[in-house]
Amino acid sequence: MNTNETQAFMVAGKGSVKLVFEYLDQLYPIVETIKPRPNVADRDIAIIRLWMRARHWLGTVTRLDRLADIQAASVAYRTLLELAVDMMLVAKDQTNEAGLRLTLWAESERVKHFENVVHHYQSRNLPLPQQFAENLESHNTVRPAMETIRKHHWPLKKDPTKAKHPERWTANNLFDDMVSLDESPQEEAFIMTCVRMPLSALYREEIKPVNWCVHSGVAGPWGTTEVGVLQYFLGNAYDRCADFGLLCTMVLLNEYAKGDVAAKLLEDFMLLGRKRNELTAKAREQFGV
Numbered sequence: 633m634n635t636n637e638t639q640a641f642m643v644a645g646k647g648s649v650k651l652v653f654e655y656l657d658q659l660y661p662i663v664e665t666i667k668p669r670p671n672v673a674d675r676d677i678a679i680i681r682l683w684m685r686a687r688h689w690l691g692t693v694t695r696l697d698r699l700a701d702i703q704a705a706s707v708a709y710r711t712l713l714e715l716a717v718d719m720m721l722v723a724k725d726q727t728n729e730a731g732l733r734l735t736l737w738a739e740s741e742r743v744k745h746f747e748n749v750v751h752h753y754q755s756r757n758l759p760l761p762q763q764f765a766e767n768l769e770s771h772n773t774v775r776p777a778m779e780t781i782r783k784h785h786w787p788l789k790k791d792p793t794k795a796k797h798p799e800r801w802t803a804n805n806l807f808d809d810m811v812s813l814d815e816s817p818q819e820e821a822f823i824m825t826c827v828r829m830p831l832s833a834l835y836r837e838e839i840k841p842v843n844w845c846v847h848s849g850v851a852g853p854w855g856t857t858e859v860g861v862l863q864y865f866l867g868n869a870y871d872r873c874a875d876f877g878l879l880c881t882m883v884l885l886n887e888y889a890k891g892d893v894a895a896k897l898l899e900d901f902m903l904l905g906r907k908r909n910e911l912t913a914k915a916r917e918q919f920g921v
Contacts, residue, residue, distance in 0.1 A: 636919040638863035644915040645870030646697075648908045652874040653690040655904055656881060659897070660687060666888050675722055675731030679887060682719045686712055686880040693873045699862045705869035706845035712876035713839075717809055717831070719883045720819050721802060733785050737801030743778045744797040746771050807835050822886075826879040827872075838872070841865070878904065 633641070663683060668676035693708045722730045746764070750771070753760050760768065782795035786803050802809055810831035813819040823831055845865060881901065889897050915921075 633860060633864060635860040635863070637916075637921050638860040638867065640912075640915040640919040640921045642863040642867035642870065643918070644908075644912040645867040645874070647911040647915070648874035649690060649693050649870050649877075651904060651907055651911065652877045653687070653694050655900065656687040656690060656877060659881065659884075663884065663888075672726075672728045672731065674735050675725070675728050678722045678731040678734050679719055679884065682715050682722070683880050683884045686715045686719075686877055689715070690873060690877045693870065699859070699866060702845055702862060702866045702869065705866055705873070706842045709842050709869045709872050709876075710839075710846060712873050712880075713834075714806060716876045716879040716883075717806065717813065718801075719880050720813050720822065721809060723883050723887055724813075724816060724819060734801045736781050736785060737798070740778055740782060740797050743771070743775060747775075807832065810835055822879060822882050826882055827875050838868070842869070845869075874908070 663680060666676070666680055668680075689708050689712050693705060696705050696708075718734065722734060724730070746767070749764050750760065750768070753764075759765070779795065782797060783793070786795050786798050788794045788796060800806065800809070804812075813823065814830040814832050820830070823829075827834060878901070885894065885897055885901065
């Protein structure tokens with residue numbers, strides 16, 4: 633791609649983010665009225681909160697206007713992808729189990745953080761900082777209950793009587809969770825509509841370069857004098873953030889939109905695809921591509 637092509641790609645991507653955010657912003661008051669159902673309350677709350685976070689992240693991305701913002705846009709890409717994956721996994725389980733496990737994992741994560749702090753200071757025979765010492769008794773009270781929760785939801789395969797706090801609430805890595813979604817017919821249809829390729833393929837093709845822009849290593853576009861390279865990375869981050877925002881929204885609409893309201897919202901949703909194509913054509917014309 634030459635510089636005109638990468639600039640057109642970047643401009644169209646930024647336009648897509650704004651377009652999708654405006655759509656999500658229109659949905660926001662409706663989503664706020666959704667009441668969690670008692671028998672699947674953790675499931676409903678998780679789906680709604682994940683969508684809310686996706687909406688807020690897209691709002692953040694709309695304010696990223698400089699090439700140097702490639703770093704922040706890459707963080708948004710990575711976060712929105714994980715939000716979309718988690719939303720689909722929770723929604724895929726029609727029971728309350730996945731939503732409950734996600735909720736409990738958040739509590740376990742907070743306990744794990746405290747455990748790591750305590751271990752750090754105690755292993756060095758150092759006093760705990762005051763803000764942690766003040767909560768040590770409370771931590772010691774909740775820890776046995778958390779161990780029971782961990783054994784129930786994340787037991788060790790070799791010894792189910794023991795447990796370990798997992799890096800992800802599913803106890804899988806993100807790639808394996810993506811593979812499971814690619815292999816599920818309904819989720820695959822959502823993914824191909826919004827992302828246009830399997831998530832496992834997207835992970836293999838794009839996540840490494842995105843992580844180069846996030847982490848401190850030098851494998852990314854740093855040091856290049858090619859403006860086009862930076863424009864391409866940023867344009868792709870914009871475009872994918874829009875994709876993942878739509879994917880989160882498709883999951884939400886499938887769960888909660890009913891009747892005539894659903895028909896109208898889905899019509900508007902599909903119209904976004906055509907509008908994004910028009911943005912791309914307009915940007916390419918603007919830069920003579």
